[in-house]
Amino acid sequence: MLQSTRSPASTTASSPGPDGPTDLSQQINDSVRHRFVIDTRPGHKLGEGTYAIVFSGHYRTDPTHLVAVKRIKKNADYHDGIAPDAFREIQFLSELSHPNIITLHAVFSTKSQTLSLVLEHLPGGDLEQLFQTPRDQLAYSASDFKAWALMLLRAVAFIHASGILHRDIKGNNILIAADNTLKLADFGLARAFAEPGRNMTHQVITRFYRPPELLYGAMHYGAAVDVWSTGVVLVELCIRDFFLPANTDVEQFHVVEHMFGTPTEESWPGVSSLPFYNLSSAPPKQAQWRAWAGARLQMLGGDGLEVVSGMLAVDPRRRWSAERVLRHAYWGNEPQMTRKELLPRVPGKGGKKKVGEDLKRGAEGEGEGEGRVEKVARKLDFGSMRN
């Protein structure tokens, strides 16, 4: 009895009351939070994803300076403390400052220990919405395409120059600002380049955008993975449809081989020692990319096709770096790219948010509680239905 009352545990634990003293770090946090006014009224949120609810808000001192406040949901399945996804996004976005990368203005937490990320407000929808919008509602040209592609490549080259892999590049992670600037977003899977020899997970990148080296189970990879994903996005933008949709990882494998051929030791030295190489097609498939691209990717022109083919080289060592892509003559060639302010916009985006937007998005099939994987699978049905 005496023992138990002696122990420090017998002190009554309570958080300081409203007028009690707070830690310096708490005070800083509170002052950061106070810099923003957030609209949390139901029905007014900007959107909701698997990990977060996004509210609109603005700087307290400047109501015209809009922000998007991404409130991270508690992840009940994660037992090792605060889930690392949100941390990673904060960790990398805080360090990156580039016109084509979403700006993280601030981070704060609330009493209930939820994290909120104050992000740049990007009301123009995303690249996936852009190519999904029916042609009669949104037409775009080779000049428009070039302008978008350049902004995207600049973002990718910049993160790579900063030593960071995004690992989830896809159309709906590329958001559009009110002034039509493209912004790479969602750094929840990002990581720093790894030292050679350190193993890395291949369970990254949404399936349709996953490069061959990850499909074959490479334990070590680099910036080339993001370049592949970017190449896939560019093709999607051209054909206005998903480029390499598949239902399962194994199917993804075959879809990629179907388009680009079965890699061999000659075309990709070292491929046969990758863990899942034995799953590849026998007899080997012939690449049909050239013929297919020639027929479907007119928007690119000869020079653009060269660039995109470089980005979709199956052997990651031969795949072009984002920097090499940026140095290509394509960007200066005819047709000239569209000036940013003249770029077409996703209808209904960029101005005031339309009522029922969430519902519309929902009706496209974003069911409750879906994880990333199921969501991707669902996209296949969507894509193949229209093929």
Next chain:
Amino acid sequence: MPLTEDDLYRTSTQYKYWSFTSAQLATQRETTNLQATERVKANVARQRAARARSQVESANTSDAGSGVETGGNTPLHLGAEKEVNCLTVAEEKKLVDTFCERALELGSFLKFPIDVTATGIQFLRRFYLLNSPMTYEPQTISRTAMFLAGKLNNHNVGIEKYVAKFPKVTAEQVLAPEYLLVQGLRFHFQVRHPFHGLKGGHLEMMEMARGNAAPAPHCTETREELQKAMLALPKHARGNPQPWTVEQMEKRITQAYGFADKRILKGPAQLTDAYFLYTPSQIWLAAHLLADEPLTLFYLSTKAPPTSPLHEKLLATLRACAALLSAHHTYKPDTLSAAEKEARDKLEKEQVSALIRKLKHCRDPDKMDLVKLNAAQKRDAVRADGELEESVAKRRKVQREGFEKQADDFWGPELKKEANGTK
């Protein structure tokens, strides 16, 4: 072109939020110490008063004696209460330095790569700029800091495996202060280290020795001339030039690298204020200066002409940084005798145990049990959120229109979504 380490540093949160002048550092530490001291004294006084009250009560209601010495680590002296003897700023800093040293050992015990360990250590140092060891006990926080560093840098061992490495530590104890820690870090998780820069500089020097290095733009020398100058460097500072073969020079460069890396970057650089006061480039150059002065000065002269005022300024900074690094007790140049080393270690040990004893008597009684504290905070917050949720629900009822209702039905209530939020 990859951005240089310096380019990256200039946009980093480390530069923007966690680099200071020594005057700024001192002021911040004083503020933190003052606040903690006041709070410890107030909370101890409050507890003593409460205890005195309950003693009076229990003396009145039950047999005498049962109420003696209840609660806390702050023994109750009947009669005149002793004023709590709090840590000074210098003592707090010394304690933090000590726990950084232990964290370094913990990192190698956990087999973390050095940059992960070093990140954990910087988390600890940053946290204690805004918090006092009297408020939050450093051993507890250092376990959490190392766990967080692992989690953020692809070395998530899993909490169960992690705590199994310590005797008598529960998962709860490691996780409870996590939130406190990330808030103390102001949500900045990226730490820029000098390791990479040192490696780059090392490789560059090797290329110079081999006559392959492309000279910097300002440099009028050819690569051959650079090589020739390098192979005539004096052995020691203020020594005379002497001839070297390429192999000998390569060996010398490699030795300098090893010394700078192992004895400084993986030691004193982590255990002092170096990261707060200097850039990663300055830190590795200072370490290299300690390792091999002539070589480092030569390397610098190929980067900026030795005649430029910039060079002068840079050198002064490097010397100041080198002085800071070499003053740490773990810095042991080869010139130090075994007896001197032993004496140093012994003194250090005595100082540290005295400090730890002192800390036991001046801890903030309100912050002893972080697990309970965390639970209480969450409980309070849930209550606050609960009220909010209610008023929101009411408003929703009034305001909601048809399409919104449908949308909500489709999305499902927030909580359920969360529970299903598969990854």
